[in-house]
Amino acid sequence: MAIIELKNVQKVYGTGAAQVVALKNINFKASLGEVVLIMGPSGAGKSTFLTIAGSLQKPTAGKVIVGSRDIAHISTRESDRLRLTQLGFVLQAYNLVPFLKIKEQFELVNKVKKEGNIGAAKLQELLKQLGISSLIDKYPNELSGGQQQRAAIARALYANPQILLADEPTASLDSENVAEVGQLFKKLAKDYHKAILLVTHDPRLEQYADHIYEMMDGKIKQKS
């Protein structure tokens, strides 16, 4: 059963001559335990897709179903709560708070979400799995790009969301690190039973995906 589903989603920016249709009749779904790739060139609508799937903005038409609930038109407060509890984000860059040590990034989650996080023991296990357990006393700018990305993944998973949304997660990584992160996503999806949506134009990630969607001019098509 799909944990996230977009049904006939449209997104239109502007009006009249300045109107831009960013998403056209998007139908998409992903289930727990899967890694799903959304690929496409710049301007294809990938970022808009991610913001709507991640409840960062509302679609012009259509339904966005997370679990069994349509989140297309929920309030800002509900949207904040949803992103805090059910959706995790791994963003392209600077997605860690720069003035917090890695261990304090998790403390921040504890401050705003007091229940439902994975807890200290599981966090230790996760950090070990990600190979960053010795880096928790460092600030983000003291880490390499790959280490920052893994710390961001740990931070996103710490809140124990069902769905992990990643925006160009390999944009600043070399091939060796891409393979490492790709395998990691695959393993995390299975081990932690998450749906992982990767928005990317990096073909090196294809081999780690369960399903691949292609976006072009605001339309989406399942490739495999």
Next chain:
Amino acid sequence: MFLAIKEIKREKLRYGLIILMIFLISYLIFILSALATGLASENTQALESWNAQKVILNINANVSMSQSILTKSDLKKDALTKDEALVGQIPVVVKNSKRPQISAQFIGIKKEQFIYHDQELIAGRRAKKNNEVTVDQAFKTKGYQLGDKLALNGSAKKYRIVGFIKNAKINIAPIIYGTLQSWKKLRQGMPTLRASAIVSRNPDYKYNYQNCKTYPIDQFIKKLPGYTAQNMTFELMIGFLYVISLIIIAVFLYILTMQKMHNYAVMRAQGIPSSTLVKATISQALILVLAGLIIGLIATMITIKVLPAAVPISFTPKIILTGTIGLLVTAIIGSLIPVRSILKVDPAQAIGE
């Protein structure tokens, strides 16, 4: 609070500079307030020590005690109760061959009235005879001693110091308390001369007989030479300092907030509510101001300790409370400007950058 403290700890130099500026402003506010209070107090110390509520002067004296004359015909027999005292004031230049020359105010009083009994002696005793005086502690600071003989306004008659008194200043000049008889001699007036004024500690007292007019103490103080102008000057300077501190806090927090907009967008995308970010900004402003204030307080206390005794400075709990509350309110108002920007952060900005 968590985000505010962590950020200040991480960006020590940046926030240290803001604290430095707030410290300098608070230091200036405290010092100026203490000077204003000190100077104001030197104008009114005696009136406060008398607990004066009403002052009765000659109607034509322009509310000036030293220019007022009350004659025998102005005073009814039942004019005074135990809460009223006759006072004769005259400015004098004090000379003693071994001590520095001092400009002072001679206040003639009667032994049987309350001002005489309320004198707070720090050494010696109260004056009993016409050739005896008690003087403000400022004389002691300048080297005068008990038993010293003073020539007033170049008179041949000498007055012996028999006591030093605490808080005895008026019009920023130290007071020499003597008898009303001595005052009359110094005034060289007509035989019907009785006093300069009646001072009452009864707030309901009113005496408008013949040439007399009753003034509430606040009105009398405001009319003291230079008092209102001096206070307004200080109030204006302190007011400007509050405005400057408001601008500094608002501008710095605004610039810092603008630099952090992407971080805020990322945090908002991760579901951290705007209220958490707003609280962090306001608490950050409060922490910065409190830190600056504490350092400012310590520096003010040290400065007051090392200043010469001649500097009229009075650092009271009221100044600390007013300065602290004033700057904390300024910090909250200053932080509201960047808060507007935080509330407008679009979490979708975090995607695709």
